[in-house]
Every structure is written in structure tokens, then in C-alpha cells.
Amino acid sequence: MMSSVSMVAIGxxxxxxxxxxxxxxxIRLFGHHDFPVAVITVNVIGSFLMGMFVVAAAMRGxxxxxxLVMTGLLGGxxxxxxxxxxxxxxIERGAFGQAALYVVLSVGLSVGGLFLGLMAARGVFA
Incomplete structure (x- = not known):
């Protein structure tokens, strides 16, 4: 049987x-845009597929x-x-406040982290 690490790597x-x-x-279908259409498309498709797999995996064993699928394929x-x-x-557990906090912190801190990385790299490589 393939190890979990191998499955994650292949996926x-x-x-x-x-x-x-x-x-x-x-990009070929819609052309280049200032708005990140390709990224949002990937995000929506990946989220849809994650939802499908979670239910299918639970119901079909x-x-x-x-x-392979969740961490590897969809994570990649x-x-x-x-x-x-x-x-x-x-949200399904009824933890609406935690869900909202998770969304705000994830997006805010991730964007903030990216800007810090940009500033640090510009300071090092400028």
C-alpha cells in the first residue's frame, strides 16, 4: 500500500x-483581466470538488x-x-462566531503576511 506521504506528493x-x-x-476563454478570474475559478472549482469528495468518501468508505484527494490533489x-x-x-457545528473569526483572520492575516513578505524581500533585494 502506498504511504500517505507518497499519496500527498502524487496528488x-x-x-x-x-x-x-x-x-x-x-485565460484563453476569457482573456487577461485585471480581476483574477483564473484564480477565483480554481478556488470555486476546488471548493466544490472538496465538498463532493467529503460526502462521497464518507458515504462510500x-x-x-x-x-491523495483532499490534501494532495485538491491541496495542490x-x-x-x-x-x-x-x-x-x-458553520455546520453552529460555531458561527468562530467561523466568522476564522474567515476574517485567515484572509486578513494571510494578506498581511504577504505584504510583510513583500516589504521584507524588497528590503533584502532592493
């Missing part, structure tokens, strides 16, 4: 290639494929699907 490679090809396809395709799943889990 991640396939997911990353799928993300790249989906992005190219969206396929949870052993979670490292878009980590936004994992973010969406964690948010949905909090």
Missing part, C-alpha cells in the same frame, strides 16, 4: 498541474483516499478548498 503534483492548466484555459489545485471546508465545518 499534489497532479493538482498543481491541473491548477496551471485550468488557469491557462480560463473512501476516507483512506483523503491524503487550491488550498482555498481546505479553507472552505474548515469554514463549513465550523
Amino acid at each position: 499534489g503534483a497532479v493538482g498543481a498541474v491541473c491548477r496551471y492548466l485550468t488557469g491557462l484555459g480560463v 473512501l476516507t483512506h483516499l483523503s491524503p 489545485f487550491t488550498t482555498f478548498s481546505a479553507f472552505s471546508l474548515e469554514t463549513a465545518n465550523l
